[in-house]
Amino acid sequence: MKLDNREVFKTLNPNKVWVPVFIGIAIVFAMFYMDPTVNAQTLRGVFDASIWSILLAMVFIVLRDAGYVFRIREVTNKHLTWSRAIYVIILWEFASAVTPSIVGGTAVAVFILNKEGIPLGKALAFTMLTAIMDNLFFVLGAPIILFLAQGYIFPESRVLEMRLGSSMEYLFWGSYTLYTIYSVLMALALFYRPRVFKWIMLRLFSIKWLRKWKYQANNYGDQIIEASKELKGKNFKYWLIIILTTVFIWSSRYLMLNALISAFETLSVFEHVVVFARQIIMWIVMMISPTPGSSGTAEFFFTQFFNEFLTGYTFVTSILWRMFSYYPYLLLGAIFLPRWVRQVFFKKKSENKEARKSD
Numbered sequence: 001m002k003l004d005n006r007e008v009f010k011t012l013n014p015n016k017v018w019v020p021v022f023i024g025i026a027i028v029f030a031m032f033y034m035d036p037t038v039n040a041q042t043l044r045g046v047f048d049a050s051i052w053s054i055l056l057a058m059v060f061i062v063l064r065d066a067g068y069v070f071r072i073r074e075v076t077n078k079h080l081t082w083s084r085a086i087y088v089i090i091l092w093e094f095a096s097a098v099t100p101s102i103v104g105g106t107a108v109a110v111f112i113l114n115k116e117g118i119p120l121g122k123a124l125a126f127t128m129l130t131a132i133m134d135n136l137f138f139v140l141g142a143p144i145i146l147f148l149a150q151g152y153i154f155p156e157s158r159v160l161e162m163r164l165g166s167s168m169e170y171l172f173w174g175s176y177t178l179y180t181i182y183s184v185l186m187a188l189a190l191f192y193r194p195r196v197f198k199w200i201m202l203r204l205f206s207i208k209w210l211r212k213w214k215y216q217a218n219n220y221g222d223q224i225i226e227a228s229k230e231l232k233g234k235n236f237k238y239w240l241i242i243i244l245t246t247v248f249i250w251s252s253r254y255l256m257l258n259a260l261i262s263a264f265e266t267l268s269v270f271e272h273v274v275v276f277a278r279q280i281i282m283w284i285v286m287m288i289s290p291t292p293g294s295s296g297t298a299e300f301f302f303t304q305f306f307n308e309f310l311t312g313y314t315f316v317t318s319i320l321w322r323m324f325s326y327y328p329y330l331l332l333g334a335i336f337l338p339r340w341v342r343q344v345f346f347k348k349k350s351e352n353k354e355a356r357k358s359d
Contacts, residue, residue: 012095012108012337020098021330023295024322045264046316053263054320060256061324065089067249074241075126079118087340088112094333097293097326106131115344124223125230128190133246135183141250142176142280149277150270175284194228197221253325254279260321261306264313271309278305293326 068089073080080088088109095108106127113123146153154169189197198221204210205217254276261267261275282305286294302318310317 012091012333013098020292020295021327023291024299024327027296027299045313046320048313049263049320053259057256057259057263057324060252060259064249064252064256067245067252068093071130071242071245071249072126074238074245075129076113076118076122080116084116087336088116090329090332090336091340093329094337097329097333099292100290100294121226122230125190125227128186128224128227129231129242132183132187132190133242134250135179136187137246137250138280138283139176139180139183141247145273145277145280149274152274153277153281172281172284175288179284179287189224190228190231194221194225197224256325257306257321260317260324261309264317265309265311267309275306275309281305293330298322298326 069082069085072088073082073085091112092109109127109130110120110123113126114120118126154172185197198218201217201221202214205214257279258267258272258275262272267275282298282301286298286301289297291297299318299322302321303314306317307314
């Protein structure tokens, strides 16, 4: 696998923070002026929030990020120190925040891990492993939580009915099916038969109208084989820790919104389950969004999915939700990126010069 530094730094560009910020602000202003129920009194509703629930939401954010940091250390066999792991996660989240969700930050993550001193093959294996674990959490966990929600997962929204009709359910289950097929294939390729996967890829891209992508398919097959070799021989404890940490990360991510909604309205246990379940639907919608970090898409669909729980507090809660879960990573990425570049590139260059002088 070859990493194009120029392409990576096009993504890791602090100036890119303004694009999702502008889109998000534009959508918020549009919602403010187009919705007659939103006014200055609505904005003052933020002061009605329970401070303890707000603090609990913040705790879940910290727990989620702590889980990410812990998991990347465990995945890399503690190659990263705690401070370096924090840098990796912040930059990884920043890359995800400034690119469309459907694109993701896989190449950037491989680049970051490689520059942290992890060989390229291992960096690729570790990145693919975390991605597959996240995917499998959704694939395996979604049916369970959706079953517990007892059919209340799809909101009754006049706007959604006008825009999508009854296709929201078809969109979700179609996306879920494709996502499941992709995740299972990637898991089988990485953990079971990587060479068979490459052979199938080459056969598939030998078809006349797919032939122009055969070279990329061959490279991807080689990457899968290389990553698979790096993950062989891991013990049961290694896999158990990673699986449990993945469940912890995603549960914390979703429970943050449960806590935030509870800051304004009292929810029953079943309503908490429904809110948790609907976030899974939201996640699928945000995954296919073409905007950086799902800016605009997230704010719009939040209103449609959770208005019945929040009523007059929907607007302010949607703003708080994005302020807590999204915008901090844009800010932290813009702050940490220049420091990381100086540490990884310029510090190493100066160390190499000093080593040559001493020789």
